[in-house]
Amino acid sequence: MSDFVNIVEVGPRDGLQNEKNAISISDKVQLINRLSNAGLQHIEAGSFVSPRWVPQMANSAEVFQQIQRHSNVIYSALTPNLKGFESALTAKADQVAIFAAASEAFSQKNINCSIAESIERFKPLIEAAQKNKLKVRAYVSCILGCPYEGDIKAEQVIKVTEQLLALGCYEVSLGDTIGVGTPHQTKQLLTSMLREFNTEQLALHFHDTYGQAIANQYVALELGLRTFDSSIAGLGGCPYAKGASGNVATEDLVYMLQGAGLKTGIDLDKLIQAGHAVCKALSRNNNSKVANAMEPSIREEA
Ligand code: HMG
Numbered sequence: 001m002s003d004f005v006n007i008v009e010v011g012p013r014d015g016l017q018n019e020k021n022a023i024s025i026s027d028k029v030q031l032i033n034r035l036s037n038a039g040l041q042h043i044e045a046g047s048f049v050s051p052r053w054v055p056q057m058a059n060s061a062e063v064f065q066q067i068q069r070h071s072n073v074i075y076s077a078l079t080p081n082l083k084g085f086e087s088a089l090t091a092k093a094d095q096v097a098i099f100a101a102a103s104e105a106f107s108q109k110n111i112n113c114s115i116a117e118s119i120e121r122f123k124p125l126i127e128a129a130q131k132n133k134l135k136v137r138a139y140v141s142c143i144l145g146c147p148y149e150g151d152i153k154a155e156q157v158i159k160v161t162e163q164l165l166a167l168g169c170y171e172v173s174l175g176d177t178i179g180v181g182t183p184h185q186t187k188q189l190l191t192s193m194l195r196e197f198n199t200e201q202l203a204l205h206f207h208d209t210y211g212q213a214i215a216n217q218y219v220a221l222e223l224g225l226r227t228f229d230s231s232i233a234g235l236g237g238c239p240y241a242k243g244a245s246g247n248v249a250t251e252d253l254v255y256m257l258q259g260a261g262l263k264t265g266i267d268l269d270k271l272i273q274a275g276h277a278v279c280k281a282l283s284r285n286n287n288s289k290v291a292n293a294m295e296p297s298i299r300e301e302a
């Protein structure tokens with residue numbers, strides 16, 4: 001089994017989409033540049049969704065234009081439909097991500113259509129991406145619980161995952177959107193899913209509302225998964241999932257992986273500095289336990 005773990009940094013998108021305090025384009029750009037300098041190789045840099053639905057992401061085109069690109073880094077964008085894809089293409093995103101849900105109610109609240117309609121909506125987007133040689137990643141939200149429907153059956157998660165892979169997505173990131181899942185539930189769900197899919201087709205996207213995310217990731221790691229989403233300083237949440245707090249902090253994930261002797265290519269000190277700097281810009285607390293525990297000298301350089 002590979003000893004390299006891929007981290008998809010979603011802070012500039014999932015993190016900042018949910019921040020109450022406005023953040024300038026230049027602060028966003030600095031954050032992304034600091035993340036790439038820390039060694040992250042996949043950064044979800046923004047989203048091309050309706051600015052009426054998520055005003056915090058309205059300036060994603062400018063952000064894509066101003067970041068300093070590294071040839072070994074994938075700068076991806078979240079896109080709900082063909083219109084979003086076209087904006088991502090114009091912005092020269094390296095990859096796009098579509099997002100569906102395992103819960104009907106969440107699908108309606110988040111993207112204003114049913115799960116079946118969302119799959120139909122993704123078809124022309126994926127065709128356009130393939131024509132332009134852009135890879136498409138997918139999310140499935142509410143894998144371990146929905147803020148509107150409660151419990152979600154594994155079969156629902158498997159069905160949507162199957163549909164997204166069949167459409168041509170290279171990977172499905174399984175989202176515990178409201179961070180309710182426990183390690184036991186994660187193990188049960190993944191064990192069922194690994195009967196249908198291989199480890200390379202799946203990634204994990206845990207929000208940390210109930211403090212279970214690191215433990216859930218460890219379970220997934222032991223089952224052979226090697227791609228994890230996380231957010232710098234634990235920023236994040238979905239505006240359409242009441243009570244959802246941030247993703248697991250990238251700093252905490254990297255610390256856990258290093259402790260397991262796994263490689264990430266990330267410089268933890270630089271990562272922590274990036275987290276403290278964005279928290280300063282946002283006037284908010286840093287949600288990463290590791291960042292808060294590390295030496296003050298690292299903090300002061302931020
Ligand atoms: P709708 O209102 O049904 O869309 O929204 P519509 O097609 O009827 O269009 C309405 C208006 O929006 C039109 O403008 C369109 O042009 C415009 P008007 O003519 O009225 O001026 N519009 C757009 N503008 C910019 N970019 C676009 C776009 N599309 C339409 N791409 C829609 C449907 C999907 C657009 C809307 O519901 C939406 O934008 N939803 C996004 C919600 C969102 O971003 N949620 C957070 C991200 S998901 C998440 O956080 C979960 C995740 O992290 C995984 C996890 O944690 O589980 C991924």
Ligand code: MG
Pocket residue numbers: 014175177205207237238
């Ligand atoms: Mg999320």
